[in-house]
Amino acid sequence: MESSNSKMAPQTSLFQVFLRLRPPMQQNSTKVPTEPWLLVEQPTPKIQDNEEQIQKSHPTHITLQPPNDSRKRAIERFGFTKVFHEEASQLDVFEEIAAVENIHNVLKNGRDGLIATLGVTGSGKSHTILGTKSQRGLTQMSLDVLYRSIGSNIRRPCHPDLPTDTQLLESLQASDPSDAHIFPATTFLENIYTDGDRARFSRAQTPMAGIGSRAQTPLMVGPPSAVPGSFPMSPGPSVPSSARDSFATARSSFASDATIRSPQSTRLPQPRRLCRPLGKHTTAVHDQPLPIVEEDAPQREPWHLPSKANVWERFSPKRKHAKKSLIQDSFPMHNARKPPMPRPSTFAHEPDMASYATHIDPQCDYVVLVSMYEVYNDRIFDLLSSTPSSGPAMSTRQGAALQKGLMRRPLLFKNTEMSDRKVVAGLKKVVCSNYDEAMMVLETGLTERRVAGTGSNSVSSRSHGFFCIEVKKKVRGNDYAGHHLNQWSGGTLSIVDLAGSERARNAKTTGSTLAEAGKINESLMYLGQCLQVQSDCQQHGTKPIVPFRQCKLTELLFSNSFPSSNDPSHSRPPQKAVMIVTADPSGDFNATSQILRYSALAREVTVPRIPSVTEAMGALKPAGHSGRNTPMDMPQNYFSAQELEQARHEIDRLAEECNALVVRLTEEEIKRTEAELRLQASEEQAAVREQEVREECWEEMETMLEKEKERWRAALDEERINSQEYMDEKIEILEKNVSFDIHEDQDPNGRVDELERENEVLRGKLAALEQEMQTRSPTKKKTAPKTPGKKTSKVVLEETTSTNIIQNPFLASLREMEKQTIVLQPSSNSDEEAVRLSEISPRKLTLRGSSVRASAMTSSSQEEILLPQTPGTTKKKTRKLTTRKWEVDDDIF
Numbered sequence: 001m002e003s004s005n006s007k008m009a010p011q012t013s014l015f016q017v018f019l020r021l022r023p024p025m026q027q028n029s030t031k032v033p034t035e036p037w038l039l040v041e042q043p044t045p046k047i048q049d050n051e052e053q054i055q056k057s058h059p060t061h062i063t064l065q066p067p068n069d070s071r072k073r074a075i076e077r078f079g080f081t082k083v084f085h086e087e088a089s090q091l092d093v094f095e096e097i098a099a100v101e102n103i104h105n106v107l108k109n110g111r112d113g114l115i116a117t118l119g120v121t122g123s124g125k126s127h128t129i130l131g132t133k134s135q136r137g138l139t140q141m142s143l144d145v146l147y148r149s150i151g152s153n154i155r156r157p158c159h160p161d162l163p164t165d166t167q168l169l170e171s172l173q174a175s176d177p178s179d180a181h182i183f184p185a186t187t188f189l190e191n192i193y194t195d196g197d198r199a200r201f202s203r204a205q206t207p208m209a210g211i212g213s214r215a216q217t218p219l220m221v222g223p224p225s226a227v228p229g230s231f232p233m234s235p236g237p238s239v240p241s242s243a244r245d246s247f248a249t250a251r252s253s254f255a256s257d258a259t260i261r262s263p264q265s266t267r268l269p270q271p272r273r274l275c276r277p278l279g280k281h282t283t284a285v286h287d288q289p290l291p292i293v294e295e296d297a298p299q300r301e302p303w304h305l306p307s308k309a310n311v312w313e314r315f316s317p318k319r320k321h322a323k324k325s326l327i328q329d330s331f332p333m334h335n336a337r338k339p340p341m342p343r344p345s346t347f348a349h350e351p352d353m354a355s356y357a358t359h360i361d362p363q364c365d366y367v368v369l370v371s372m373y374e375v376y377n378d379r380i381f382d383l384l385s386s387t388p389s390s391g392p393a394m395s396t397r398q399g400a401a402l403q404k405g406l407m408r409r410p411l412l413f414k415n416t417e418m419s420d421r422k423v424v425a426g427l428k429k430v431v432c433s434n435y436d437e438a439m440m441v442l443e444t445g446l447t448e449r450r451v452a453g454t455g456s457n458s459v460s461s462r463s464h465g466f467f468c469i470e471v472k473k474k475v476r477g478n479d480y481a482g483h484h485l486n487q488w489s490g491g492t493l494s495i496v497d498l499a500g501s502e503r504a505r506n507a508k509t510t511g512s513t514l515a516e517a518g519k520i521n522e523s524l525m526y527l528g529q530c531l532q533v534q535s536d537c538q539q540h541g542t543k544p545i546v547p548f549r550q551c552k553l554t555e556l557l558f559s560n561s562f563p564s565s566n567d568p569s570h571s572r573p574p575q576k577a578v579m580i581v582t583a584d585p586s587g588d589f590n591a592t593s594q595i596l597r598y599s600a601l602a603r604e605v606t607v608p609r610i611p612s613v614t615e616a617m618g619a620l621k622p623a624g625h626s627g628r629n630t631p632m633d634m635p636q637n638y639f640s641a642q643e644l645e646q647a648r649h650e651i652d653r654l655a656e657e658c659n660a661l662v663v664r665l666t667e668e669e670i671k672r673t674e675a676e677l678r679l680q681a682s683e684e685q686a687a688v689r690e691q692e693v694r695e696e697c698w699e700e701m702e703t704m705l706e707k708e709k710e711r712w713r714a715a716l717d718e719e720r721i722n723s724q725e726y727m728d729e730k731i732e733i734l735e736k737n738v739s740f741d742i743h744e745d746q747d748p749n750g751r752v753d754e755l756e757r758e759n760e761v762l763r764g765k766l767a768a769l770e771q772e773m774q775t776r777s778p779t780k781k782k783t784a785p786k787t788p789g790k791k792t793s794k795v796v797l798e799e800t801t802s803t804n805i806i807q808n809p810f811l812a813s814l815r816e817m818e819k820q821t822i823v824l825q826p827s828s829n830s831d832e833e834a835v836r837l838s839e840i841s842p843r844k845l846t847l848r849g850s851s852v853r854a855s856a857m858t859s860s861s862q863e864e865i866l867l868p869q870t871p872g873t874t875k876k877k878t879r880k881l882t883t884r885k886w887e888v889d890d891d892i893f
């Protein structure tokens with residue numbers, strides 16, 4: 001047997017590593033039975049061990065016998081702190097991993113504890129941590145032991161008979177190093193489960209509803225309450241009004257707190273009864289006397305809240321179908337109605353932990369805070385800060401994921417001033433006064449956790465879940481004097497359900513589930529590297545330098561594994577960490593062996609010996625007794641003994657070499673598998689990075705575009721303002737320099753009237769002139785001599801500006817007429833009336849004298865003059881106008 005790593009030195013390990021084997025599933029019985037490849041070695045009893053000890057002793061080693069396929073693979077042997085058989089119960093595991101010691105450390109010394117499960121998907125990690133409907137897991141058992149141990153030394157922020165202990169909450173808040181948001185469990189649960197009951201509550205406000213209708217509501221668990229609108233409860237004594245008041249106070253304090261911190265604060269319900277006092281201790285689990293805790297203070301049963309389901313139904317086969325559909329969209333809090341509030345009566349009560357309480361400081365007050373978060377895609381998300389369910393839910397899974405991704409804010413794991421350790425900052429922490437409250441909070445958080453159905457496991461965890469039970473203690477009587485800081489000290493027990501590693505081919509995952517698997521595998525690979533360093537350091541007895549800063553998961557798991565400072569007097573002890581590796585012996589050999597390789601505390605590689613040729617030859621006996629040589633006997637006859645000896649040596653040497661080569665080959669194969677895994681992980685990582693970079697670029701581009709838009713908008717505005725100012729200035733200058741002569745007669749209608757009047761006058765004048773002309777016509781001169789003293793008219797065209805005449809067609813034609821004929825010059829009578837067009841512009845044209853209607857048509861030297869039709873004169877007269885016929889007044893122009 002070749003041993004590559006055979007020593008185990010648990011004292012140097014950061015994690016104790018246990019192996020738990022999963023029993024075969026029911027449906028697996030139909031599978032063709034295969035040769036078992038995982039063999040558990042029975043422990044070798046020590047001489048001093050008695051019978052009981054021998055029976056109770058657990059094996060520490062297993063052997064992996066590769067299945068008989070074409071590949072010649074080495075046999076591997078792995079060493080663990082302990083190995084649990086398939087039959088091992090939840091309680092066996094709880095006892096053997098020394099969980100009570102862990103709880104004791106947290107309660108007494110403030111030393112942190114960590115219990116984590118690691119394994120291939122479907123191997124039983126969640127089963128170990130969270131149990132089933134009937135059997136509790138490590139989390140429930142630890143919580144039960146914790147509350148039993150603290151007993152009456154627990155401090156409650158909300159007590160049914162007392163007002164909310166706001167001082168307690170304030171002091172806890174002040175001493176918390178992680179910027180946590182601390183709420184009492186009653187307030188937290190009330191806030192979470194408000195939506196589902198709001199309608200009922202509002203109905204209950206009406207008098208009708210208060211009387212009878214609600215009694216038939218199936219959700220009613222207890223008798224109808226005397227108080228309309230009160231929350232239905234389990235049968236029990238009625239609630240004193242003080243309880244309502246205390247809750248109302250608690251709620252209002254939460255409301256004031258939450259308005260600052262939480263968006264959910266806007267959805268706070270109306271006050272209603274949630275607490276009720278009961279007899280000693282709480283449920284059936286708690287009614288056994290505690291061996292250590294003094295029950296000097298009166299115990300009250302926690303308040304109960306109705307529900308249709310509890311968390312462990314998540315894992316019950318009956319609900320699997322419903323759960324699957326729920327899981328399919330992964331985000332029940334967003335896509336579906338909020339689940340009903342859990343009922344403590346449905347919680348698993350087995351195994352009974354009555355005998356497991358541990359010692360506490362009797363002079364101290366204790367407070368238990370529960371917080372939960374998950375590591376998903378290398379980011380930390382609070383499981384108790386459910387995102388608001390308001391707003392339209394996305395229909396597709398990707399849409400919902402995007403919606404949820406956008407809505408959930410990742411938290412930071414960082415150093416803070418108040419802590420010597422890194423902490424997850426900004427978590428919601430819920431003060432739970434008893435086991436039932438803690439369980440309800442746990443269930444509430446689990447509904448937020450990401451799970452999905454895969455080919456390997458119908459309820460597969462897609463994130464690493466961290467359930468933290470933080471215990472704070474303070475010496476009694478030292479009550480909040482002046483400053484709150486550093487009054488509370490304590491430790492945290494973290495219980496971690498890691499997501500399982502999986503092969504895409506087996507899990508049949510696609511799309512985002514495949515991407516999730518990539519991230520899960522990558523983080524588990526980093527975890528494997530850290531564990532391997534631990535195992536290597538054990539072999540060489542050196543101090544491990546663990547590369548735990550490679551991803552969030554390893555940071556969270558390992559950063560508490562080292563003393564907080566180099567000075568031992570001021571240093572906090574490192575956490576006590578337990579890793580439970582789960583394996584399915586009838587599952588996938590390659591995936592399981594991979595996990596075991598990096599998680600085992602010790603590993604040995606054994607090369608199966610192939611019988612060498614020399615051995616085969618040596619085993620041959622001469623067949624001389626038969627008298628005849630068989631072909632196999634031939635060499636003895638043909639080769640000398642010396643030659644045979646030489647050949648044997650040579651063959652032995654070659655066989656040795658061959659064996660060494662096989663060992664090397666096996667190691668190389670292991671390395672190659674690891675490298676392949678690493679390559680796959682880095683490819684996935686590169687794809688994710690690429691996506692991140694693309695998103696970053698896109699965001700940057702968006703920002704730049706936005707900036708550029710802003711810049712252009714600003715420039716445009718500026719330009720507008722400038723041009724406006726410029727125009728204003730122009731107008732101002734114009735106003736200063738130009739004074740407009742605004743005439744009253746600008747009204748166009750008035751002007752037309754005026755012109756028409758003028759026309760009438762002109763026509764009159766013209767008619768008068770015509771008459772006069774006729775009388776003065778040479779043809780009529782003789783017959784009608786001029787009457788002396790008769791008035792004649794004189795039309796004078798006068799223009800102020802020549803342009804006006806040119807622009808006015810009428811006047812222009814007149815002018816033309818005047819030029820040609822020209823104007824009417826009656827005889828030189830001193831009293832003749834001069835018709836003067838003093839103003840020839842359209843507006844200023846004035847004609848004096850009688851009205852004249854003249855239609856002057858100039859055609860060569862002819863002019864047709866239409867005379868007014870005077871009574872008795874209907875004939876149209878056409879005559880030639882010559883210069884001789886008219887005399888033009890010189891002063892006309």
Ligand SMILES: Nc1ncnc2c1ncn2[C@@H]1O[C@H](COP(=O)(O)OP(=O)(O)OP(=O)(O)O)[C@@H](O)[C@H]1O
Nearest residue numbers: 022023121122123124125126127457460461499500
């Ligand atoms: N020790 C056990 N005894 C009985 N049943 C078990 C045991 N371990 C696991 N199972 C059953 O096996 C199934 C898968 O287990 P579980 O969901 O715990 O796997 P997992 O390792 O958490 O998977 P994943 O990593 O995909 O979340 C469950 O139905 C569970 O009840």
